[in-house]
C-alpha cells in the first residue's frame with residue numbers, strides 16, 4: 153500500500169513538473185525577477201531553433217529595393233541556417249540596461265567607464281557638426297571627452313538605454329553584480345540572443361517579414377529620425393515610431409516571450425568573438441562563438457539603424473573597447489543549478 157502511494161505521488165509530481173516545463177516551452181512569459189539595481193529579468197526556456205538566414209540576394213533586393221545590391225551581398229555571414237539547442241534556461245534582461253541603472257553601478261562600485269578612464273571620450277550627436285568631416289557623412293562626432301555614457305549629444309532620461317559603453321564596461325558590470333549578489337551575471341551568447349529575439353519566430357523580425365511591422369515593437373530609423381538625417385531618408389520606415397533618438401526602454405510591445413526592444417533602441421553587446429564563417433562549424437548545443445578574435449558581436453540594431461540591419465539574424469561587430477552613441481547592452485542572470 154505504501155509502495156502504491158509513493159508511486160502515485162511520484163506520478164503526480166512528474167505530471168506537475170512536465171506541465172511547468174511545457175508552459176515554458178510554449179513561451180508563456182515566466183515570472184520576472186528583479187535584482188539589486190532594479191533590472192528585471194525574464195526566464196528564457198530551454199529549446200531549439202534555426203539560427204541565421206538563408207534568404208537569397210534576389211529576394212532581399214526585391215523586398216528592400218532602396219538598398220544597393222552590395223548591401224545584400226554583404227550578409228553572407230548569416231548563413232548557413234543551422235540548428236541550435238539551448239540546453240540551459242537563463243534569465244535575460246527584460247529591457248536594455250538603462251542610464252539610471254548604469255549610474256547606480258558606477259556610484260556603488262567606483263568603476264570608471266573606459267571612455268572616461270582613457271580620456272578619449274565617446275561619440276555624440278551634434279546638429280551643428282559638419283557631416284563632410286565624417287566618414288559616414290552623418291552628424292555624429294567623436295571620440296571626444298565631452299561625450300560619454302551620460303552624454304550622447306541628445307537628451308536621455310534615466311529610463312533610456314545607456315550608450316557609449318564598451319564591451320569591457322559591460323563585463324565589468326556583470327562581474328560586479330555577480331560578486332555583489334552571489335549569482336552569475338554575464339552577457340548573452342550570440343545564439344542565446346537570437347533565440348530570445350526570435351521567441352519562436354522564423355520571420356525577419358519578431359513582428360513578421362514586413363519592415364513596416366517594426367514600428368509596433370521597435371524604435372529604429374523611421375519617419376521621425378529622417379528629419380534629422382535627410383541624406384538617409386530613403387532608408388527610413390515610412391511609418392512613425394515617434395522617437396528620432398532613443399526611447400525609454402519598454403516603450404513598444406514586447407515579443408511573445410515578454411522581452412522589449414530586442415530590435416532597435418540600442419545595439420546590444422553579446423559575449424561572442426566574431427567570425428564570418430562561424431555558422432558553418434558551430435556546435436549544435438549552446439554555441440559560444442569562436443575561441444578568439446579581434447572584434448565582438450553586437451545585435452539587434454538601434455534607434456539609428458535601417459530596417460535591413462535590424463533583422464533578427466543580422467550580425468555586426470566592433471572592437472571591445474569601442475564606445476558609440478548607438479551601442480548599449482542587456483544582461484543574462486544565470487539560473488542557479490539545483
Ligand SMILES: [Ca+2]
Nearest residue numbers: 371372374395
Ligand atoms: Ca525611431
Ligand SMILES: [Ca+2]
Nearest residue numbers: 413414416418
Ligand atoms: Ca535593443
